[in-house]
Amino acid sequence: MKGLRWILLVAALVVLAAVPWFGSDVLVQFGINALLLAVLAQGWNIIGGYTGYASFGNSVFYGLGSYGVAIAMVQWELPFAIGMVFGVVLAVAFAFLLGLPVLRLRGHYFAIATLALAQVMIAIVSNLSIAGQNIGLVLPPLNDDRLFYELSLILLIAATATVFWLTRSRFGFGLIAIRENEEGAAVMGVNTTLYKVLAFALSGVFSALAGGIHAYWITFLDPASAFDISLNVKMIIMAVFGGPGTVLGPVLGAFVLSTVSELLSSEITSVAGLFFGLVVVVAVIFMPRGVADLMRRFRATGWRYFVKNLKAHRI
Amino acid sequence: MSAVLGITNVTRRFAGLIAVNDVSFTLNQGEILGVIGPNGAGKTTLVSLISGTLAPTAGDIAFEGRPITKLPAYQRARLGIGRTFQIMRPFPGLSVLDNVAVGALFGHGGGESDLDKARELARAQLDFVGLAKFADQRADELGGPSRKRLELAKALAMQPKVLLCDEVMAGLNLVEIDEVIEVLKRVRERGISILVIEHVIKAIKSLSDRLLVLHHGEKIADGDPDTVLSDARVVEAYLGRRRA
Numbered sequence: 001m002k003g004l005r006w007i008l009l010v011a012a013l014v015v016l017a018a019v020p021w022f023g024s025d026v027l028v029q030f031g032i033n034a035l036l037l038a039v040l041a042q043g044w045n046i047i048g049g050y051t052g053y054a055s056f057g058n059s060v061f062y063g064l065g066s067y068g069v070a071i072a073m074v075q076w077e078l079p080f081a082i083g084m085v086f087g088v089v090l091a092v093a094f095a096f097l098l099g100l101p102v103l104r105l106r107g108h109y110f111a112i113a114t115l116a117l118a119q120v121m122i123a124i125v126s127n128l129s130i131a132g133q134n135i136g137l138v139l140p141p142l143n144d145d146r147l148f149y150e151l152s153l154i155l156l157i158a159a160t161a162t163v164f165w166l167t168r169s170r171f172g173f174g175l176i177a178i179r180e181n182e183e184g185a186a187v188m189g190v191n192t193t194l195y196k197v198l199a200f201a202l203s204g205v206f207s208a209l210a211g212g213i214h215a216y217w218i219t220f221l222d223p224a225s226a227f228d229i230s231l232n233v234k235m236i237i238m239a240v241f242g243g244p245g246t247v248l249g250p251v252l253g254a255f256v257l258s259t260v261s262e263l264l265s266s267e268i269t270s271v272a273g274l275f276f277g278l279v280v281v282v283a284v285i286f287m288p289r290g291v292a293d294l295m296r297r298f299r300a301t302g303w304r305y306f307v308k309n310l311k312a313h314r315i
Numbered sequence: 316m317s318a319v320l321g322i323t324n325v326t327r328r329f330a331g332l333i334a335v336n337d338v339s340f341t342l343n344q345g346e347i348l349g350v351i352g353p354n355g356a357g358k359t360t361l362v363s364l365i366s367g368t369l370a371p372t373a374g375d376i377a378f379e380g381r382p383i384t385k386l387p388a389y390q391r392a393r394l395g396i397g398r399t400f401q402i403m404r405p406f407p408g409l410s411v412l413d414n415v416a417v418g419a420l421f422g423h424g425g426g427e428s429d430l431d432k433a434r435e436l437a438r439a440q441l442d443f444v445g446l447a448k449f450a451d452q453r454a455d456e457l458g459g460p461s462r463k464r465l466e467l468a469k470a471l472a473m474q475p476k477v478l479l480c481d482e483v484m485a486g487l488n489l490v491e492i493d494e495v496i497e498v499l500k501r502v503r504e505r506g507i508s509i510l511v512i513e514h515v516i517k518a519i520k521s522l523s524d525r526l527l528v529l530h531h532g533e534k535i536a537d538g539d540p541d542t543v544l545s546d547a548r549v550v551e552a553y554l555g556r557r558r559a
Contacts, residue, residue, distance in 0.1 A: 168430055169430065170430065173430070177406055180405075181404045186368065186388040186389050187366050187367070188389075188392055188417055188469065188470075189421030191389045
């Protein structure tokens with residue numbers, strides 16, 4: 001059984017990796033977007049799903065990664081790889097500087113505080129001449145979707161492997177203990193402040209790398225799109241839809257919802273947003289623990305799974 | 316007997332309320348010290364001050380002769396102070412086994428870094444408190460009495476030198492109380508010093524080497540259980556003046 005699962009996983013990876021060689025340009029471009037969204041959802045999973053801190057600040061990491069690459073390549077004429085490193089450094093620095101005060105807040109207060117961060121960043125970056133102020137930066141174009149696709153896939157594999165490691169490591173157990181009961185974790189010896197900041201930074205590293213790849217791919221960025229809060233909402237929806245605090249849930253959620261959203265917007269453009277919202281609302285009501293939990297339990301409980309969740313909401 | 320814990324003139328204020336007022340006492344190596352007192356006497360606050368989830372307004376706390384007043388809770392845990400919560404705080408989404416494994420992964424001395432070994436240690440603690448058969452259940456599926464034992468197992472998995480028990484017997488029936496008393500006595504045999512907060516006077520009397528009584532945040536008696544329980548001030552605190 002376990003062997004079969006590994007074979008399936010490897011097979012899925014081979015198919016995914018081969019897409020640019022048999023798929024159309026449109027499919028590859030859709031793939032890059034879906035993969036990067038999956039990386040973002042998986043990154044959010046570390047701080048939101050495992051540590052229990054619903055961060056609305058991950059789009060800041062994404063923006064910092066984008067600008068790291070853009071500034072390094074445009075202003076300093078450095079290679080892309082160094083730009084990625086620069087973006088990661090910015091994200092980690094941000095996680096430590098702002099994570100320390102902000103992670104003292106819990107629940108809704110944390111969410112609101114991080115929500116404000118993205119707005120503040122837009123204002124700051126719009127006034128930095130090195131970042132092209134509110135006009136933005138144009139990167140040297142590289143017309144190689146195959147490369148961007150494979151880079152995104154490798155990043156997603158790295159993010160997922162990291163989350164898998166969390167489920168089997170002391171660090172990951174510390175994060176879960178914080179999520180389940182922070183005071184209880186502290187008296188058992190978990191350095192909660194350090195662990196939370198590390199989780200925030202780790203989550204930020206993947207978001208920043210995704211932002212860096214996206215910036216180089218799109219070749220243009222401005223403050224409003226780099227620090228777009230709706231991107232953060234998207235990653236949360238995808239992670240929660242798939243199953244927060246699970247290894248494959250957020251990836252699954254990102255793939256499924258990217259596909260649904262793409263199909264809807266190409267078939268019935270005007271009301272696509274409405275349908276997308278409907279899908280999310282229905283999902284939250286009937287499977288609040290995500291697709292991952294549904295797949296695990298559906299065989300045992302059958303359709304009663306949905307009824308049970310419906311009752312739990314007291315609707 | 317050497318002192319493991321030294322509490323010196325500790326006070327904790329919450330705005331206008333003085334929850335713990337100038338309390339001093341020691342917990343000796345290998346001792347079971349019972350702390351009793353009416354509701355609101357400051358017992359749980361005292362445990363929180365020692366475990367580090369609350370900071371004292373004034374006074375000093377020492378562990379094995381070394382001041383720990385300024386240390387955060389997790390560092391105190393690593394030195395060897397384990398506690399249970401009166402309002403049970405399991406990690407609800409984790410299995411019973413993994414709840415306890417967290418204690419083994421962190422806890423005294425920084426804990427065991429290997430997850431499989433930590434689970435092995437956790438299993439031994441579940442055996443010890445009699446929860447082995449629930450190991451794979453989710454913690455929030457446990458009933459009240461089992462949760463009390465889970466609290467104990469979690470704290471014990473930390474391999475503490477001092478165990479602070481905040482009402483581990485509240486809500487248990489007489490048979491269950493006797494079982495917990497047996498467990499605590501065996502914990503002491505491992506060389507762990509224990510501070511027990513309890514409401515059930517009969518239980519704590521048979522368990523404790525020494526009793527300390529708190530009333531309105533102040534220490535009103537400290538000594539041999541029989542002597543303390545016949546002290547006029549203690550009787551008054553519990554039963555009121557006229558009947559005393």
